Amino acid sequence: MKIAVIGGGASGLAAAIEAAEGGADVTVFEKNDRVGKKLLATGNGRCNLMNAGPPRYHHGARLAGALLQCFDETSIRAFFDACGLVIAREPEEDGRFYPACGQAAVVLDALRWRTEKAGVQIRTGNACQSIKRSAGRFLVTAGGETAAFDAVILACGSPAGGGTDAYHLASAFGHTLIPPTPALCPLECDMRTFRALKGIRVQAILSLYGNGHFIACAGGECLFTDSGLSGICAMQLAAQAQDALKEGLCEIHMDLSPLLDFCPRRHFYASKPADNHEKTALSWLEERRARIGDTHLLRGALSRPMAEMIEKNNRLADMARMLTAWPFRVTGVRAQSAQVIRGGVASDEVDEETLESCRMPGLYFCGEMLDVDGDCGGYNLMFAWASGLAAGQAAARRKE
Numbered sequence: 001m002k003i004a005v006i007g008g009g010a011s012g013l014a015a016a017i018e019a020a021e022g023g024a025d026v027t028v029f030e031k032n033d034r035v036g037k038k039l040l041a042t043g044n045g046r047c048n049l050m051n052a053g054p055p056r057y058h059h060g061a062r063l064a065g066a067l068l069q070c071f072d073e074t075s076i077r078a079f080f081d082a083c084g085l086v087i088a089r090e091p092e093e094d095g096r097f098y099p100a101c102g103q104a105a106v107v108l109d110a111l112r113w114r115t116e117k118a119g120v121q122i123r124t125g126n127a128c129q130s131i132k133r134s135a136g137r138f139l140v141t142a143g144g145e146t147a148a149f150d151a152v153i154l155a156c157g158s159p160a161g162g163g164t165d166a167y168h169l170a171s172a173f174g175h176t177l178i179p180p181t182p183a184l185c186p187l188e189c190d191m192r193t194f195r196a197l198k199g200i201r202v203q204a205i206l207s208l209y210g211n212g213h214f215i216a217c218a219g220g221e222c223l224f225t226d227s228g229l230s231g232i233c234a235m236q237l238a239a240q241a242q243d244a245l246k247e248g249l250c251e252i253h254m255d256l257s258p259l260l261d262f263c264p265r266r267h268f269y270a271s272k273p274a275d276n277h278e279k280t281a282l283s284w285l286e287e288r289r290a291r292i293g294d295t296h297l298l299r300g301a302l303s304r305p306m307a308e309m310i311e312k313n314n315r316l317a318d319m320a321r322m323l324t325a326w327p328f329r330v331t332g333v334r335a336q337s338a339q340v341i342r343g344g345v346a347s348d349e350v351d352e353e354t355l356e357s358c359r360m361p362g363l364y365f366c367g368e369m370l371d372v373d374g375d376c377g378g379y380n381l382m383f384a385w386a387s388g389l390a391a392g393q394a395a396a397r398r399k400e
């Protein structure tokens, strides 16, 4: 079996290793001058490579759920174990797993070592321009040369994070493309009166509202920027914010309770806003005023610019409301900073076990090129590994 893997990113390298170890002659075509470039930027350079919790996917949830039953945390750990990578034994908050050394570069080194050991040929600086079917084989044209293969695995990723769009390689075989939109990216908000907050990081729970109706919420770190809100919990809401903006007014209500000592830790990752926080915040302020006095009410609890803004309210009830439902008007999303794309090759056009195309036998897909997007927290890489392992194993098992 001669197999071409198009794309040397997370899913492509996993697929190539599995296919080569399954006995196939494998060539990876990578358009960049080195493989796995995006991987180096993941998890702020630490690579949040999977999650211990139940699957949290949006588009393609059915495919991801089915696949992760076969290729779960244990199989992914075993795969990396054979690459020599040590993954931390215990997950970090919200179930996030990282390599024990905390370095994405080490994950890439481990994958490169095993691709080499498995005899995978890597052709960097070789963008695939076209794939055609001829006499029962695939003619792959990359870097100006054409070669024939028995099977092809498309692992081209998405335009997020400086990647490119190679969807034409799939549509040439009749696949449906779901229009790509940024899924995990910062929110643009009206920050005219909040400029002093730029650069401040807080633990918060953000609730998204469209025309006054609650849509979703997410908890975690939130960063104030020049143009809006960034950080894990803001990015988490970007896809739904885009839908809400199409309908009219879109707002974020920021609950700062995780910064205050009355909020139980389990509320940090809440799936719906806690309606008792405002009342609790009011009691908390009353107790603090009695003990500390007015002039230092929020100092020592919040960063100074934030404390000053909230203290501008005269009534404690208004302060409590601002502490737990501080409104920010969303004006858009920062698409150019997207980490993940929603959309791509329709996920119901591949076999759920093998990821083989339903349109063209011998053609396989893996990773973000498919219309599968997960939450922040390692879910997207987890799908990349799982789908790469499935496609690589299945392609190698295929009869010529």
Ligand SMILES: Cc1cc2nc3c(=O)[nH]c(=O)nc-3n(C[C@H](O)[C@H](O)[C@H](O)COP(=O)(O)OP(=O)(O)OC[C@H]3O[C@@H](n4cnc5c(N)ncnc54)[C@H](O)[C@@H]3O)c2cc1C
Binding pocket: 006, 007, 008, 009, 010, 011, 012, 029, 030, 031, 032, 035, 036, 037, 038, 039, 041, 042, 043, 044, 047, 048, 049, 050, 126, 127, 128, 129, 155, 156, 157, 158, 160, 161, 162, 163, 164, 165, 166, 338, 339, 340, 366, 367, 368, 369, 377, 378, 379, 380, 381, 382, 384
């Ligand atoms: C800044 C950032 C941080 C992230 N952090 C995390 C995280 O911590 N945890 C997590 O789960 N997810 C994270 N993600 C998302 C995650 O990186 C992706 O979901 C994952 O890399 C997808 O793997 P992939 O193999 O599908 O695509 P990629 O890793 O993007 O690989 C695709 C490869 O295909 C190549 N290619 C494209 N077109 C062609 C062509 N025509 N010919 C040849 N080669 C081609 C590309 O150059 C690329 O190397 C992050 C993303 C970004 C941008």
